[in-house]
Amino acid sequence: MDTSYLKLRKVMLDEENRVVTPKKSVLPDDLPRKPTKEVKIIKVSLEPRARTKRALQGTNGHWQFDKPMCQDGQFGFIYLIHDTINSRMYIGKKQYHGTGKENKGQETNWKWYTSSCKALQEAIKANGKDDFKFYVLDEYRVRGTLGFAENWSLMFVEAPANRGKWYNMLVNKISWTVKEGISEKHKQRLKALISGQPVELWSDNA
16 A cells, blocks of 8 residues: 555654653753653554454455465464554464463454554554555464464564564564474565565455
């Protein structure tokens, strides 16, 4: 989506990713001040938020992929979310069904999932989902491979060292046995996205 016409403003987020308004100091400049906490700054559109109707998004929810998802016993998928206003991306993983005591076997909220990143969630909440692109790199059958594929992707793009381009801050450990390799489809799509090539590898949602 072309966002060049949008009116934007910057807002500050505190450590819990809540929008904060800095207070103007009335103290003399030579008085010591408490150290300020690190804040994040994101761009927020001044245009009215567009509401997305889930019922119109099809089998794959808001994800762009070349076939219907969660059809052949896969455990989950690796995704990339592109914030077109702030020009940043986020890589993550999502499983299709719960594995805990209370939700084992139950379908997760994968169709509408927007990551666990609070800063990204705040940007989506502020700007609306129409200014974000939701891509699936590929699906995987094994839990361990899902974690491996996520970490491989983050290391490939050097996300933790490029925080101006990526929302990802950390690379998590792999806790389960890896039984699959990274698919060629996954590699090709990730390379296409980070190089800014036209995304012709994705079809519209099924």
